[in-house]
Amino acid sequence: MVVFSCRRLILSITAACLFLLACAGGEDDGRALVLATTPILADLVGQVAGDALRVESIMPADADPHTFDITPSQARRIGQARLVFANGLGLEGPLMEAVERNKAPAARVVQLAPRAAQRLGLAIEPSAGEEHGHEGGATDPHLWLDPRIAVEYVAVVAEELAALDPTGAQGYRQRAQSYTDQVRQADSELAQQVAALPPERRKLVATHAAFYWLARRYGLEEVGYLVTNPEAEPSAAEVAALRQRILEERVPAVFTEPQLEGPDRLLARLARDLGLPVCTLYSDSLDDRVRSYLDLLRHNGRELARCLGGR
Numbered sequence: 001m002v003v004f005s006c007r008r009l010i011l012s013i014t015a016a017c018l019f020l021l022a023c024a025g026g027e028d029d030g031r032a033l034v035l036a037t038t039p040i041l042a043d044l045v046g047q048v049a050g051d052a053l054r055v056e057s058i059m060p061a062d063a064d065p066h067t068f069d070i071t072p073s074q075a076r077r078i079g080q081a082r083l084v085f086a087n088g089l090g091l092e093g094p095l096m097e098a099v100e101r102n103k104a105p106a107a108r109v110v111q112l113a114p115r116a117a118q119r120l121g122l123a124i125e126p127s128a129g130e131e132h133g134h135e136g137g138a139t140d141p142h143l144w145l146d147p148r149i150a151v152e153y154v155a156v157v158a159e160e161l162a163a164l165d166p167t168g169a170q171g172y173r174q175r176a177q178s179y180t181d182q183v184r185q186a187d188s189e190l191a192q193q194v195a196a197l198p199p200e201r202r203k204l205v206a207t208h209a210a211f212y213w214l215a216r217r218y219g220l221e222e223v224g225y226l227v228t229n230p231e232a233e234p235s236a237a238e239v240a241a242l243r244q245r246i247l248e249e250r251v252p253a254v255f256t257e258p259q260l261e262g263p264d265r266l267l268a269r270l271a272r273d274l275g276l277p278v279c280t281l282y283s284d285s286l287d288d289r290v291r292s293y294l295d296l297l298r299h300n301g302r303e304l305a306r307c308l309g310g311r
Helices: 002-025 039-047 072-080 095-100 112-120 149-164 166-195 212-218 236-249 261-274 292-307
Strands: 033-036 054-057 083-086 108-111 203-208 221-227 254-256 276-282
Touching: 033 072, 033 254, 039 083, 039 149, 039 166, 039 292, 072 095, 083 095, 083 149, 095 108, 095 261, 108 112, 108 149, 149 166, 149 212, 166 212, 166 276, 166 292, 203 236, 203 261, 212 221, 221 236, 221 261, 236 261, 254 261, 261 276, 276 292
Parallel strands: 033 054, 033 083, 083 108, 203 221, 203 254, 254 276
Antiparallel strands: none
């Protein structure tokens, strides 16, 4: 009786452990694994993939792409993926090296920003040394902040998923078109919100130089940024120069980013000294408040209208 009970206990524990491992890894449900480097890209990919594929982000929702380091379990997960989507243009920095080092030999890595830019005939160049320290449109990798470019990301995703899984091609194309319609609607609403702002208040000061494509799309003037590279500390002279530009341009508000704690605090302190409101724009990351790319567009539109509208 004692032997039987112990054996039954051992079997029960083993079964429970296997169940927990399957749930934690999520790799035994029969679907091909597709990874994206960031939660925003994973959201775009997931909208096209639907339930046909398992889509995961390498970075967690609140991670900063500029400082992110993979764990051993994430390295193993990269090795299990059939396809990896990245932004490229230096956004991911060392993470791209980790992806190339750990991916399966047959797995494809697709860089979405260069592909989308090529489809639109945009002249885009990576940052020097493929590091994220951009100063203008040619090197700012945040192309998805212009939804007209983001829908080209979606088109590339549909093409690549159809190549990976030809039997699901029609579904990928249909979901891509449906999602594209939603993005275009959100883009139209954001454009209307910015167009309603007084022209003299359409001025953008933010923590780091991530908003060229947003400013270009919606007619905002980039007055200045605290840092071009989020990993760098601004000098006293750089802070003083930004302060002077804010005063000269009569900037109505400044914008921080939720994932940049150090530079954000410095910009917020500068704004408080000048009596300006501190608002929030999302660029690289998602969180519990902004959970998807569509949420990001709607939040940014509301925040621009609230903080630059003078109401």
